[in-house]
Each structure stands twice: as structure tokens, then as C-alpha cells.
Amino acid sequence: MAPNHDDKILAASKRHPIVPLEKGQFYKYGTAGFRMRASLLEGITFRVGLLAALRSRKLNSQAIGVMVTASHNPAADNGVKIVDPMGEMLEQDWEKYATGLVNCQSDEELVKQYNELAHQLKIDLKAPAKVIYGRDTRPSGHKLVSALADALEATDTEYVDHKLLTTPQLHYLVRATNTEGTPLSYGKVSEAGYYEKLAHAFVRAMKNKKIDGTLTVDCANGIGGPKLSEFLKYIPKGKVNLDVKVVNDDVLRPEVLNLDCGADFVKTKQRAPPIPKPQPGARCCSLDGDADRLMYYWIDPERGFFMLDGDRISSLAASFIGDLVESAGLKHDIRIGVVQTAYANGASTNYITQHLKLPVICTPTGVKHLHHVAQSFDIGVYFEANGHGTVLFSPDALTAFKEKQPQSPAQKDALETLAALGDLINQTVGDAISDMLMVEVILAHKAWSLRDWAMTYSDLPNRLVRVEVGNKDLFHTTDAERRLSHPEGAQQEIDDAVKKYKDARSFARASGTENACRVYAEAATRSEANELAERVARIIERYGSGQ
Numbered sequence: 001m002a003p004n005h006d007d008k009i010l011a012a013s014k015r016h017p018i019v020p021l022e023k024g025q026f027y028k029y030g031t032a033g034f035r036m037r038a039s040l041l042e043g044i045t046f047r048v049g050l051l052a053a054l055r056s057r058k059l060n061s062q063a064i065g066v067m068v069t070a071s072h073n074p075a076a077d078n079g080v081k082i083v084d085p086m087g088e089m090l091e092q093d094w095e096k097y098a099t100g101l102v103n104c105q106s107d108e109e110l111v112k113q114y115n116e117l118a119h120q121l122k123i124d125l126k127a128p129a130k131v132i133y134g135r136d137t138r139p140s141g142h143k144l145v146s147a148l149a150d151a152l153e154a155t156d157t158e159y160v161d162h163k164l165l166t167t168p169q170l171h172y173l174v175r176a177t178n179t180e181g182t183p184l185s186y187g188k189v190s191e192a193g194y195y196e197k198l199a200h201a202f203v204r205a206m207k208n209k210k211i212d213g214t215l216t217v218d219c220a221n222g223i224g225g226p227k228l229s230e231f232l233k234y235i236p237k238g239k240v241n242l243d244v245k246v247v248n249d250d251v252l253r254p255e256v257l258n259l260d261c262g263a264d265f266v267k268t269k270q271r272a273p274p275i276p277k278p279q280p281g282a283r284c285c286s287l288d289g290d291a292d293r294l295m296y297y298w299i300d301p302e303r304g305f306f307m308l309d310g311d312r313i314s315s316l317a318a319s320f321i322g323d324l325v326e327s328a329g330l331k332h333d334i335r336i337g338v339v340q341t342a343y344a345n346g347a348s349t350n351y352i353t354q355h356l357k358l359p360v361i362c363t364p365t366g367v368k369h370l371h372h373v374a375q376s377f378d379i380g381v382y383f384e385a386n387g388h389g390t391v392l393f394s395p396d397a398l399t400a401f402k403e404k405q406p407q408s409p410a411q412k413d414a415l416e417t418l419a420a421l422g423d424l425i426n427q428t429v430g431d432a433i434s435d436m437l438m439v440e441v442i443l444a445h446k447a448w449s450l451r452d453w454a455m456t457y458s459d460l461p462n463r464l465v466r467v468e469v470g471n472k473d474l475f476h477t478t479d480a481e482r483r484l485s486h487p488e489g490a491q492q493e494i495d496d497a498v499k500k501y502k503d504a505r506s507f508a509r510a511s512g513t514e515n516a517c518r519v520y521a522e523a524a525t526r527s528e529a530n531e532l533a534e535r536v537a538r539i540i541e542r543y544g545s546g547q
């Protein structure tokens with residue numbers, strides 16, 4: 001007889017009610033799962049647990065991950081998202097099922113829809129299921145994970161609570177769990193296993209190169225602080241000279257999470273966090289609240305603040321890895337590509353295509369889109385301008401690094417470094433700690449300061465504007481979000497505006513995470529970029545109000 005979870009789900013669901021929204025509004029599994037004020041999330045997290053259990057049963061009982069975090073949002077928010085078996089984001093086709101379950105009006109309707117989904121997707125509810133989960137430092141996380149556990153109990157799902165984790169650590173653990181004991185083993189299934197893997201790969205990739213000076217790491221007062229401090233204990237003394245100063249790592253006062261610090265602050269405000277007082281010349285980087293975004297910067301004694309964002313990290317990685325592939329004698333066997341979104345600075349795209357001679361593909365916003373396209377290369381480098389990204393190596397590429405017989409000491413060296421990078425760089429998702437170690441390795445190999453890195457090309461002046469509109473759903477895009485297909489006439493007006501400026505580019509789209517549109521503009525000078533952005537913002541305002 002099929003196990004009947006219905007009564008258990010019904011009873012448990014009553015303990016975790018959904019907060020009804022105003023008529024006509026509904027909850028949506030967005031770019032980063034469900035993310036909103038934490039007070040609205042208990043019932044949602046319970047229902048996400050139901051879906052995670054179904055997903056595990058659908059995928060031969062592989063472990064599914066659930067991460068409770070609201071990343072760089074204020075402390076009062078929280079969020080919940082599902083991680084697929086290889087550590088990737090939930091398959092897009094399933095987002096609508098999450099949205100469906102969460103928007104059921106009653107507990108009875110929820111149970112009905114749960115069973116209908118199982119039937120429609122041919123899921124055997126008798127099969128074993130496994131879910132593993134973690135959370136960031138937000139106090140609301142406790143209540144949310146207990147709602148999640150209730151859903152897993154009600155559906156007879158095995159679960160492991162990994163407690164406090166960075167988002168990328170949870171992604172690592174999901175993949176490690178599902179590959180344990182196989183030739184594709186991703187590492188030990190523990191937080192310590194994650195640190196050991198990274199520390200070991202870091203030492204191998206450094207190859208006795210020297211890192212110049214101290215790196216100050218702003219951890220946004222989030223989970224990255226304690227986790228980075230823990231990681232540092234795993235670096236063998238005397239083998240590498242990584243000198244890290246961890247700052248903004250206060251996780252005991254939730255109100256300071258992401259407050260005037262962190263990668264999102266640095267990127268959007270284009271300045272260093274005020275605390276600790278910025279030191280001219282100091283090499284700095286910032287993580288975000290769940291440690292999956294990374295920004296580098298320094299205050300130049302002469303020219304002031306200078307930021308090295310996701311585009312810079314992407315071009316740095318592509319250039320270094322491209323050179324290594326050539327030195328390893330694999331240039332004709334391995335296809336390297338770079339994936340960006342329309343927000344990437346045009347100068348970075350030019351540098352990658354014209355100087356590095358690598359192909360660049362533009363995808364819609366959201367790392368799941370970039371990740372997917374990056375998988376089509378042997379080595380796919382992807383970063384959003386906001387500092388979220390990674391480098392993916394195909395199984396063929398990893399095999400080539402390990403098995404190719406080197407013809408010279410230089411080839412051997414390049415192959416070893418590539419193999420070490422394959423272990424150092426998180427293959428499941430963008431990971432600020434892993435990306436930071438990658439940047440440190442590259443700067444040490446090139447013997448570059450942040451200023452040397454910044455000299456590779458000059459960014460085009462640009463401006464990003466948030467525009468409140470009556471109805472953002474009126475805006476539809478095409479060509480990887482670079483053009484508007486609706487409302488009719490809007491794109492023509494943007495084109496006409498762009499033509500008035502030199503080296504200019506501008507586009508507008510509805511945000512996937514906020515109730516607003518975003519306008520991006522770049523041009524040859526700062527004043528022109530500002531003027532163009534304002535002009536396009538006015539166009540969007542006008543069309544967004546339906547006039």
C-alpha cells in the first residue's frame with residue numbers, strides 16, 4: 001500500500017500557516033528562491049520542504065539541498081531555495097511547482113496539489129527521500145528550519161541539518177553527499193571536508209609563489225566571517241604565506257548584517273565600507289551575507305577608491321587559465337568561453353574578445369542562466385558584474401589535466417596548476433571564499449598588485465538606475481535582455497537616445513527580485529553615461545505608467 005502522508009502533512013501544515021497576500025498577489029519562486037520578510041516565510045519553508053522531498057523521490061532518492069538565507073538583504077529578511085543533486089540551482093521547470101505549492105489557499109488544497117504533483121510527475125511516494133539543509137546567521141533561520149524539518153518528518157524523508165553554513169558550502173555538501181564513494185567523489189561529506197579540499201588545492205595551486213602583503217576581508221557581518229576564520233586554520237603553516245585580516249565578522253548582533261558593509265554595499269555604493277576605517281593602499285575584498293559574492297578594491301593614495309568587480313575577476317581568471325591551457329599544450333583540445341550578462345561593462349567584453357581572443361556569450365540575468373551556458377564549454381568562466389560567479393571545468397578537461405603526458409617541465413607545471421584550480425574553484429556555484437583564493441593564486445603567479453590588475457583595461461563609465469513604475473510586468477525583453485519587445489515603441493525611443501552619445505549602450509528590464517525596472521547605460525564619459533541613463537529612465541517611467 002502506498003504510504004499516506006496526507007494526514008501527517010495536513011496536521012503539520014496547520015502548525016506552519018501561509019500568510020495570505022492581498023487579492024491578485026502571489027508568492028513566486030524567483031531568481032533566488034523565495035525571499036522576503038522573514039515573518040512571511042515559515043509556511044513557505046514548510047511547503048518548500050514538501051517539494052524538496054518530492055524532488056528527491058523523483059531523482060532516485062538522491063539528496064536535495066535546501067538553503068535558508070537572504071544573502072545581502074537586510075537582517076529582517078530571509079529566504080529559502082532548493083539545490084539540485086550536483087549542487088546546482090533547482091531545475092527551472094520545477095520552479096513553477098514550488099510556486100504552485102506555496103500559493104495553495106488551504107492545507108487541504110496543499111495536500112491535494114502535493115498528491116497531484118506526485119501523480120503527474122510519476123513519483124513513487126514509497127521511495128526513500130533525502131534532504132540536507134543549512135542556514136545563514138539570521139536569527140529567523142531557526143524557526144524556518146524547524147518548519148522545514150516538520151515537512152520532512154511528515155513525508156518520511158531522511159534529513160541532515162548541517163546548521164550554519166555559507167550558501168556555497170551547502171552546495172558543496174549536496175554534491176559531496178551524492179557522489180560519496182563513487183569515482184566522481186566531490187570531497188568528504190562534512191564542513192571540514194570542504195576546508196581540507198580548498199586548503200590542499202590552494203597550496204598546490206600556489207606552488208611556492210609569494211603573496212604580497214595583507215588581504216583585509218570584509219565579511220558583511222555574516223556567515224562568511226566565522227567560516228573564513230575556520231578555513232584559515234586548515235592552511236598548513238609555512239607552506240603558503242596567506243595573510244588574511246578578517247573584519248566585519250560580528251555575527252552576534254544580527255542588526256549589523258550587511259549594514260554599510262559587504263560586497264553589495266561596495267558594488268552599489270562604489271566605495272569601501274566605512275568600518276574599519278579604509279587604509280590607503282590596503283588590499284581589500286568584501287563578501288556578501290552568505291559568502292557567494294566577492295568584490296576586490298583598494299583606495300589609491302592618488303586616485304581614490306578603485307573596485308575590481310565580477311567582470312574584472314572573470315577577465316583575470318579567463319586570462320590566467322587561457323595562458324595555462326596554452327602552456328600545457330592543450331590549446332587545440334580545450335574550448336574556453338566566458339559568460340556574462342548585459343550588465344557586464346563593455347570594456348571587459350572587448351578585452352576578453354579582442355585581447356584574450358575568447359568567445360563571450362551573453363545570457364539573461366541570474367546565475368542559473370550563466371551556469372547553464374558555461375557548462376557548454378570545456379572551461380566556462382562566468383561572473384555577474386556584482387561578483388557572483390565561478391569557473392566550470394568539464395570532466396574531459398579535468399581528465400586531460402591529470403592524464404596528459406607533459407613534454408617539458410613548463411607543461412608539467414601548467415598541468416599541475418590547472419588540476420589544482422579544478423579542485424580549488426567551487427564547481428557547483430559561485431563561492432566567495434573559493435573565488436578569493438583563486439584571485440590570490442593568480443595575483444601571486446603574475447606577481448601583480450591590485451593596481452596592476454586594474455591596468456589591464458579601463459572600464460567605460462556606466463550608471464545603473466532603479467526606476468519605480470506602475471506596472472513592471474509591461475516590460476518584456478528579447479536578445480538576452482538587451483532589447484525590449486514590449487511595450488511597443490519603447491525600444492525605438494531607447495535606440496534614438498543611445499544614438500546621441502559616443503560609444504554608448506543602454507538597456508532596460510524589469511527586475512526579477514524587486515518591484516522595479518532597472519536601466520543600465522554606459523558611454524564614453526561619465527556625464528554622458530549619467531545623462532543617457534536619466535533619459536532612458538524617463539522613457540521607462542512614461543511607458544511603465546501606461547501613458
Ligand SMILES: CC(=O)N[C@H]1[C@@H](OP(=O)(O)O)O[C@H](CO)[C@@H](O)[C@@H]1O
Nearest residue numbers: 031032366367384386511512513514
Ligand atoms: C543588476 C543586478 O545586479 N541584478 C541582480 C539582481 O537581479 P534583478 O533581476 O536585476 O533584480 O539580483 C539577482 C539575485 O541575487 C542577481 O543575480 C542579479 O545580478
Ligand SMILES: [Mg+2]
Nearest residue numbers: 071288290292
Ligand atoms: Mg549572496
